[in-house]
Amino acid sequence: MKAPSSLEQLIQALKVLPGVGPKSASRMAYHLLQRDQGGAANLAHAIEYAIATLKHCRRCNTFTEGELCEICADEDRNHQQLCVVEMPTDLLMIEQTLAYHGLYFVLMGRLSPLDGIGPNEIALARLLERAVDGEVQEVVIATNFTVEGEATAHYLAELMRTRGLQVSRIARGLPVGGELEHVDPGTLAQALVERRKL
């Protein structure tokens, strides 16, 4: 006795989701079939619709439904600054700050040799092509401050500098409202090393 094959196929298919193993996949499958068939049908449709309609912005590589994303199509943005982020969510976070008015480039990942993600797996070649268009003056690297994000930042900075571009990195330090007592020693050490003249 095994689960019916279409149920088994659904459980297997759910395991492509990140962080979902056999137990969660099985729980999800039963939930979808027993409690929320409407939501399940909607999910199937949303996946197919997203695959069909989303493509990468020709200039910045983020997901968009047109040729150019809203930001790249906006003539009022500062075309001399190019901010490099790992994922579209990072771009949205920076947009929320209203503190940056340049353009973006989305790598769609980070260098992570252990996971088999090298320069060819992220859009590095396209970024280089984009950065040397003559208009871009400064590249602001805003990858995460994780091991992989930092490695990616170092690698990018090296490539950009050899092409005569000005490169910067978003600052590390204490969070706004942060107290020295509650911050981790690594962050505090960086905040000391990267102190600014007043």
Next chain:
Amino acid sequence: MKAPSSLEQLIQALKVLPGVGPKSASRMAYHLLQRDQGGAANLAHAIEYAIATLKHCRRCNTFTEGELCEICADEDRNHQQLCVVEMPTDLLMIEQTLAYHGLYFVLMGRLSPLDGIGPNEIALARLLERAVDGEVQEVVIATNFTVEGEATAHYLAELMRTRGLQVSRIARGLPVGGELEHVDPGTLAQALVERRKL
């Protein structure tokens, strides 16, 4: 600036999965679109296929692709025993033990008034109809030993007894190979209360 609408729809749609909030849904959406479009298309297909093909077994209520599931269709099983479980996975677990040869009834849930799941939300009416078919002699209640599972068991036992059926409950106690030192006090207390004569 917001995420493109088809991406936003996919993120919303993923939130129907149990245990998936906005952050995980967003991570899943980017993973599907960026790293595994094949897996995503396959998932959409598997959902649609499962919704289209799976129905409930006419007799035991588990998921099946035919009218009757394999077990209910098996003439060699003991038709006098009916084991009541919460979910199809529980049925599969019991089948793996090879210790039970009767038939099943799958509630597809448990009583949980706080979540709005009362007797009408689980297949209680169908279970009663099934249990009084004249063939069934003993009802083995194998709901989980959680608060909800226990409440369901008590409720079922009451209903069955008033209909003159013999009712039993799977045993609580120490696991096979279990040591007294490592078992929780609640289980040990139950094992003492429910001790068997030798």
